Amino acid sequence: MRYQLPHTRPGQVVGLLGGSFDPPHQGHVHISREALRRFGLDQVWWLVSPGNPLKARGPAPLDDRMAACRAMLDHPRMFVSDFEAQAGTRFTAESLCVLQRARPKVRFVWLMGADNLAQLDQWQDWRDIVERVPLGVLARPGQRISARVSKAARVYRFARLKGAKSRFLGQAEAPAWCFVNVPMRGISSTELREAGDWRRNVNN
Numbered sequence: 252m253r254y255q256l257p258h259t260r261p262g263q264v265v266g267l268l269g270g271s272f273d274p275p276h277q278g279h280v281h282i283s284r285e286a287l288r289r290f291g292l293d294q295v296w297w298l299v300s301p302g303n304p305l306k307a308r309g310p311a312p313l314d315d316r317m318a319a320c321r322a323m324l325d326h327p328r329m330f331v332s333d334f335e336a337q338a339g340t341r342f343t344a345e346s347l348c349v350l351q352r353a354r355p356k357v358r359f360v361w362l363m364g365a366d367n368l369a370q371l372d373q374w375q376d377w378r379d380i381v382e383r384v385p386l387g388v389l390a391r392p393g394q395r396i397s398a399r400v401s402k403a404a405r406v407y408r409f410a411r412l413k414g415a416k417s418r419f420l421g422q423a424e425a426p427a428w429c430f431v432n433v434p435m436r437g438i439s440s441t442e443l444r445e446a447g448d449w450r451r452n453v454n455n
Contacts, residue, residue, distance in 0.1 A: 254337050254353050256296075257330040261356035263293040264421030266387060268362045269335075269343060272299050273310035275320045282389045283329055285433045286362050290387045291418035295362070297324070297331045298346065344376035347383050360421050362387045365398035365430070372402040381407055385420050386428035398430065 259265060266286045272279065275297070283295045299316050310316065313336060320331040340346040343361070351359065361384050363371075368388045371377050380386075381403065388398065398404060404411070410426040412419065420429045 269298040271310040342375040
């Protein structure tokens with residue numbers, strides 16, 4: 252099956268930032284820019300998910316979130332994709348498997364905040380994720396310690412790449428992960444949702 256995906260060349264390293272982006276905010280842009288620089292990526296794709304299996308309430312309509320993401324991203328190497336909706340996948344492990352089949356000559360790196368590493372063992376088939384693609388972990392406020400002592404960090408401590416070698420993450424064979432401390436912005440999608448109807452700003 253053919254999917255609508257950003258153009259890539261064989262051998263390129265693409266960072267994947269998945270999430271509901273409900274709504275997207277400058278914190279997402281910030282960690283994407285940091286990931287490009289710190290992990291030596293050629294591109295970053297925002298994979299806007301139809302829904303988050305770990306959240307009881309569904310997000311805003313996908314079209315609204317996609318439009319908000321595109322309005323926010325203004326970078327020649329960052330792209331927005333609804334790949335999971337196209338592929339009909341629900342979980343990250345499944346999405347990665349299908350995406351690697353679609354672009355077998357591209358090297359993918361899964362990007363996440365340190366808070367996601369702290370709860371990674373709750374994800375469906377989380378070990379398959381770690382052993383399928385390298386993980387680029389970016390520190391978020393208040394989550395450094397919990398991430399470093401998390402189950403995933405303990406189980407795969409042998410696969411950790413030192414921060415000084417972060418630019419080589421995309422060339423590493425999974426399992427491999429790298430934790431980098433970066434100046435973070437504390438804004439969250441939850442705070443923006445609670446502040447009001449963010450979709451009104453996009454649609455006006």
